[in-house]
Amino acid sequence: MKVDTVLSTCVRIVEDYFLRIGDELETVRALLVGPFEGGPVDSRLASRSIEPQVRAFLDRSPVIGAGYVAAPGALSDHELYLAWWQGDDKHLLATSDAPATGDPLDYTRHAWFRTPARTGLPHVTGPYVDFVCTDEYVMTSTTPVLAHGRMVGVVGADTLLESLETLLLPTLRDARATLVNGASRVVVSSDPHHGTGALLDLSTCREVQPCRGLPLSVALH
Amino acid sequence: MTVRRPATRARSAIFAPLGDEGRASRVENRLAEAIRSGVLADGERLPSEPELAGMLGVATVTAREALVGLRAQGLVTTTRGRGGGSFVTRSRSAGVELGGRLGAMSRVELRDRGTVYAVVLAGCAELAAERADDDDVDDLRDLLVRDESDVGAWRHSDSELFLSVAALTQSARLVREVVRLEADFGGLLRMPLADAAFRRGSTGRNVALVEAIADRDPARARASMRAHVDASLERLTELHASVR
Numbered sequence: 001m002k003v004d005t006v007l008s009t010c011v012r013i014v015e016d017y018f019l020r021i022g023d024e025l026e027t028v029r030a031l032l033v034g035p036f037e038g039g040p041v042d043s044r045l046a047s048r049s050i051e052p053q054v055r056a057f058l059d060r061s062p063v064i065g066a067g068y069v070a071a072p073g074a075l076s077d078h079e080l081y082l083a084w085w086q087g088d089d090k091h092l093l094a095t096s097d098a099p100a101t102g103d104p105l106d107y108t109r110h111a112w113f114r115t116p117a118r119t120g121l122p123h124v125t126g127p128y129v130d131f132v133c134t135d136e137y138v139m140t141s142t143t144p145v146l147a148h149g150r151m152v153g154v155v156g157a158d159t160l161l162e163s164l165e166t167l168l169l170p171t172l173r174d175a176r177a178t179l180v181n182g183a184s185r186v187v188v189s190s191d192p193h194h195g196t197g198a199l200l201d202l203s204t205c206r207e208v209q210p211c212r213g214l215p216l217s218v219a220l221h
Numbered sequence: 222m223t224v225r226r227p228a229t230r231a232r233s234a235i236f237a238p239l240g241d242e243g244r245a246s247r248v249e250n251r252l253a254e255a256i257r258s259g260v261l262a263d264g265e266r267l268p269s270e271p272e273l274a275g276m277l278g279v280a281t282v283t284a285r286e287a288l289v290g291l292r293a294q295g296l297v298t299t300t301r302g303r304g305g306g307s308f309v310t311r312s313r314s315a316g317v318e319l320g321g322r323l324g325a326m327s328r329v330e331l332r333d334r335g336t337v338y339a340v341v342l343a344g345c346a347e348l349a350a351e352r353a354d355d356d357d358v359d360d361l362r363d364l365l366v367r368d369e370s371d372v373g374a375w376r377h378s379d380s381e382l383f384l385s386v387a388a389l390t391q392s393a394r395l396v397r398e399v400v401r402l403e404a405d406f407g408g409l410l411r412m413p414l415a416d417a418a419f420r421r422g423s424t425g426r427n428v429a430l431v432e433a434i435a436d437r438d439p440a441r442a443r444a445s446m447r448a449h450v451d452a453s454l455e456r457l458t459e460l461h462a463s464v465r
Contacts, residue, residue: 109360109364111360127391128391129387129391129392129396131384131400135400136393183356197352198352198391
């Protein structure tokens, strides 16, 4: 069955892409466990521990930003902190403020932080417009960082929807398929009538194949 | 370690080249708005005069003139020598600052700014109701303020609720526009929240907005947002009449 083969190819490309990011995040996570189990960690130590690794990751991957986001109280000097590098110049984010008041934005309520905090497992959030870090339309991969059994934050990486479209659209077109997230929201679709970000009624689809270990599925129309 | 603030879109917009002949007062106004709204943080070092001039596409002498104006407004202090430069001194009394800004504005300008804000946010609410999933709705409910006596925290939550509604449109450009509007006008629009009775009314309107989005009712969501912004604008215009 040619269609099945093409569908499997779509699923595999998605799995490979996010698994590779997961592997990179695992490496960054491991670098933070030592410092956190060794004693108090401030923003500077957290940043220094991962910066070379994160920069190398950004160099070899299409992600637009990556780093460590502290759980409240995990760092000795900041309640909320992002050791996060992003953009062409890979600048450090540090804190994120609300535009109207200049007060720090509490990121802990966002799914990319909350879900791994609840499950203790890696997660992929999105598509969503991120107004904390990038002001872009992204998918965010996050992995919890545990030290002494407590979550001290997450390590994560943002992928632009545009990058995913470039990566996936040719294969999705071959299969006439749509990649959706766990809420049936379109990530990338071969069908021009299903715009990215729209909600898709999966009951109208002939077949839906889940991606392993990811809240994503490929649907055939 | 000096923490450099991020080059977000809101910040890029401040340093984007000015369209026509760059005038010192326009440079001054743009930077003053950014400082008052907090896009440029207290204590942050501004680019040097030549850098500023280069970024904004104006002559160095124009940038210098703008900095003189900002110093006169007490928004910037300049120190000389090694490690010197111009630093943001955001007013400690934000309320007094906002009042001053409101007083300096004509009623026409207030209505003009309010109209843009209302139309953009109403459109966001409409699309959010079309595109929100169940988790999104839960997130919005979490942002509703219940018992909060701190007006600053109240304003912050209100602003974050609106940004979150904008994010549900799934359009990054629209969100950046709302970020810009919030930086530009959000502080003024939330001045009426200083009044407890107004806060109660505001809570009711926010609940109605979130419930309309929860019901996936775009028309009601749009109408709720309009009602919310209109109520704030009306109250703000009364405040304006009292200071001017």
